[in-house]
Amino acid sequence: MTRGLTSAERALATLRDLIMGGELAPGARLGEVELAERLGVSRTPVREALSRLAAEGLVEIAPNRGARVATWTVAELEGVFDLRSVLEPQLTAHAVPNATAADVDELDDLARRMHEVGTPGPRQELDALVPLNRAFHDRLVALAAHPTLATALAAAIHPPIVRRNFLTYDEASLRRSLAHHGEIVAALRAGDPEWARAVMTSHIANARAVMVRAARVQTADQVAPREESA
Amino acid sequence: MTRGLTSAERALATLRDLIMGGELAPGARLGEVELAERLGVSRTPVREALSRLAAEGLVEIAPNRGARVATWTVAELEGVFDLRSVLEPQLTAHAVPNATAADVDELDDLARRMHEVGTPGPRQELDALVPLNRAFHDRLVALAAHPTLATALAAAIHPPIVRRNFLTYDEASLRRSLAHHGEIVAALRAGDPEWARAVMTSHIANARAVMVRAARVQTADQVAPREESA
DNA sequence: CAGCCCTACGTTGCATGCAATCGTGCGGGA
DNA sequence: TCCCGCACGATTGCATGCAACGTAGGGCTG
Known part of the structure; x- marks a missing residue:
């Protein structure tokens, strides 16, 4: 089929x-x-x-x-971000030497579009942010060309967590997140793996703070184990 | 059964x-x-x-x-060590605040026994090293109390690789490895997670160098895909 | 004689049937 | 009234049987 x-x-x-x-x-x-x-x-x-x-x-x-x-409990969620906080920076650093100018341009485009639809204001469309963000990170993973790390990361991410909490960014955190994407592009263009690694570390730490906070408030209305949502 | x-x-x-x-x-x-x-x-x-x-x-x-x-190819083996090089130091750092004096004593005992049976000389028994080493690392993983990291690490390690190559340490690398174990115990006793993390990073890097070299020479006589070995 | 097709075997992939286990609601006893 | 025990219903766990795919070998054709 x-x-x-x-x-x-x-x-x-x-x-x-x-x-x-x-x-x-x-x-x-x-x-x-x-x-x-x-x-x-x-x-x-x-x-x-x-x-x-x-x-x-x-x-x-x-x-x-x-x-x-x-x-998952909040503790497990923190564990996942702990894992991401070491895996994704490493992956990003590996991506740097492999990125061609065309690759960087594509990532730049994604980052700009995320900036457009993500900046608070009349044109904000947070729903459009999710696939763009995913595309950006997937592209980075592909550039790293590191199957072992990629597998470990994929196993760790538990996408529902990310998805469910992605729309809970407060304004300041969202601005930081968008800025990180641009800065990662800059680090790639400069060919500086340590810069890229550092930005990604910040990126994950920022996301971690947002999601752990969101999970804390969500646990309140998760008392009843509902069957399905669709 | x-x-x-x-x-x-x-x-x-x-x-x-x-x-x-x-x-x-x-x-x-x-x-x-x-x-x-x-x-x-x-x-x-x-x-x-x-x-x-x-x-x-x-x-x-x-x-x-x-x-x-x-x-696995040599490239994949290097990928595995790349993964371990970020996971195990992080795990070790997490273990530090959880280690009681009794835990440190047990690890110390393991490290000393490994030193005894591992030091080149008449009393060297390399076979005894494998379970001791495993016990040491397992103990550290348990102390970290970090299921997410532990799962990711367990999935990454591919124990056959480690097992097959463990006996290929040259003398200098083996001495370094044994010293690392003792130094990790010292870092635990001092309660210094960054020290512990750094030593574990060195420990993995050292193992990586040994195993990649061993794998390179082994690929030579692996030309014929034998069916079973038992 | 070389190359190709076609057939037959072994293996995997899936569906179905049956036994064992767990959850649940009811009834009896304290 | 509350608690324990029990039997029924539902679901999982496993074995077996059949169909589909891949592979290897032999025969045929060019």
Whole structure:
């Protein structure tokens, strides 16, 4: 359907998208039969997909008690940012020598567009920021050409966290974040890996502060473990 | 058998041990029926275990073509050490404030025993070094009390690499490595996370140099993709 | 004689069926 | 009234069977 791959692969990709896209909220129960019907396959590939997602940390499986979308405490969220705070700067530093002028121009373009739609004012469209931000960071990861680091980072990020909290930036933090993107472009253009590493470290620290604060207030209305959000 | 867990869990643990223990050499073919008979279960839990091991990076699965124990190039090995070079120092720094005097004493004991059996001379027993080293590092990981970092590190380490190359230290590198352990204990006792972080960074860099060199020479006699070694 | 196709085997991928386990609601006893 | 025990329903865990894919070998054709 989606591609010529196996059913298990499609189930894996679909479930990942559903979780990362927020359609399956953290804590939502993942019944095998329900998912199998929803995806039009049998329980076997669903089980395999759930298993792999559990290995990735996106779902939690309790033996004989089924799977749920993974939840996390504030402490775990801080742990994730702790991890990012060492991985992403390292990745960024690796990207510097690999970036061509064209690459830098593309990143520059992304940074400028994020600045446009992100700056507070009449033209602000925070929703447009999410895909641009993702594109920017993905581009950096690709430039680093470092599969091991990239895999570790992908496993760590737990995209739902990022996604759910991305719109909670206060104005000052958002301005800092936008400025960081521009500065990373500058560091790339200058070919200075240590500069790039330092900016990315700041970038993550800034995001960490925002998201931990947002998670703290969110835990209040997460008392009832709702089933689904879609 | 092993425990009261599910068959899939046992298959997973068993396969992991077989791979990490070196009984299944990198590149060895992993037929589902063969493994199922060997483990006394059906193909289903074996498939699940293989899937999860693939997610962990220990095996590689080609669709419709089966699974093999993961192999790696020298570049990937360098990538792994790149990852460790940021993760393990961070973990060590986190361990510092959590270490009680008793913890430090235990680590000190391990470091001293490693020094005894590792120092070149009549009493040298390099084989005894492997479990001691592992105990030392595991203890540090536990002290860090940082599940996210610990998971990322465990996923990165690819123990077969470490295991296969551990006995290839030249004398100078080995002396440095043993000294690092003692110095980490000193940093813990002093309660200085930056000191501990710095020593661990050196420790990984030293190991990296040894293992990359060892891997380079090993690739020579790895031309023939042997099936199994046990 | 070389190259290609086609067939047959082995393996993986998936669906289905059955047994075991867990959660839950009800009834009996203290 | 409250608590413990029990049986029912629902769900997971695993085994088996069948279909699809990949691979290797032999025969045919140019």
